[in-house]
Amino acid sequence: MQDKARVQTMMGEDLLFLTDDQLRRGIEAMFFAYRAFTADPDIILADMDYGRAHHRALHFINRDPGLTVTSLLAVLGVTKQSLNRVLRTLIEDGLVDSRIGRRDRRERQLYLTAAGTALERRLTEAQRARMRLAYRTAGPQAVAGFRQVLEAMMDPETRSQYQALKDLPEDR
């Protein structure tokens, strides 16, 4: 009784999509898809002695220029020591600019330099290309469902952060 679980919507009785088998399929899909999802930028990064962590930092600094180290920490969910190493190399290499906070001089506000912006764009575009194809293949309705499930999967606190990101300035 595994595959006939093609769910048809409506019909209150239709909880077939919650069988252990269906859940396991979702788990495996997450594993395989995430691997592909990170593969494209990883190739670019490998060439320049950077890793995924650098990409993530660039992404969120680009997303919200001027954010502090602590804010970035909260979004990334790592320790500040871990982030610091990554940040240090990015700053040394001239991809990120760290300026002393204006309100509070203990803080460091982070900005991408022109070079940083260029790399971020290159990395993200590689990732976007795959996402674009997947979106196009699956169609708008599937995309909506995709986002709904992912959002429901996040920890509540993370979900708030994610939703808050929605409203950030869209410059670029």
Add this chain to the structure above:
Amino acid sequence: MQDKARVQTMMGEDLLFLTDDQLRRGIEAMFFAYRAFTADPDIILADMDYGRAHHRALHFINRDPGLTVTSLLAVLGVTKQSLNRVLRTLIEDGLVDSRIGRRDRRERQLYLTAAGTALERRLTEAQRARMRLAYRTAGPQAVAGFRQVLEAMMDPETRSQYQALKDLPEDR
């Protein structure tokens, strides 16, 4: 420059879901959701000196008992040296049984022991609980879309492996 990618194409109109902004939202959702996705089993694993790699091995051995080291390698997409370290500890700890291949005595066929099955179940159940909640929250139609997009995101070769898994014996 960021084409605000409103409509373009002749028929256009419904390509709004392919804007760079929409794609970026998807990228961020993947990042946050995947972190949550791995968090629950990670807590259990941390207590016993195991890591994510052990979980993955247990999962796929449980999925297809008797598979060879080479097959497992192909599914996991890691090097044999990397897998070997993980597998060695699992075998030493009595969670996995490695038997000499029946067709080909060079091969090792992998099985979970009772203890291995128990741990696999515990780990997977933690992960399933989150997935179940997400599925239930989002609903069947969203789940279908979720799976469609993830599948479209995989590398073609991986997708074949993923689809092939569909037909494996369903014990449990």
Add this chain to the structure above:
DNA sequence: ATAGAAAGTCAACAAGACTGCCCTATGGCG
């Protein structure tokens, strides 16, 4: 003015991926 909290940095260590190389055992084939 000073104590304590907060932000950030430096140092050392561990997990888990990788490569490269070498080894054994087995299987297939001319």
Add this chain to the structure above:
DNA sequence: CGCCATAGGGCAGTCTTGTTGACTTTCTAT
């Protein structure tokens, strides 16, 4: 039989990225 390919294991060393602990700088409240 002999040769070579394949399956698997082991060892050494590297890299990224996570961790904790201890430190400095800066701010804030008493």
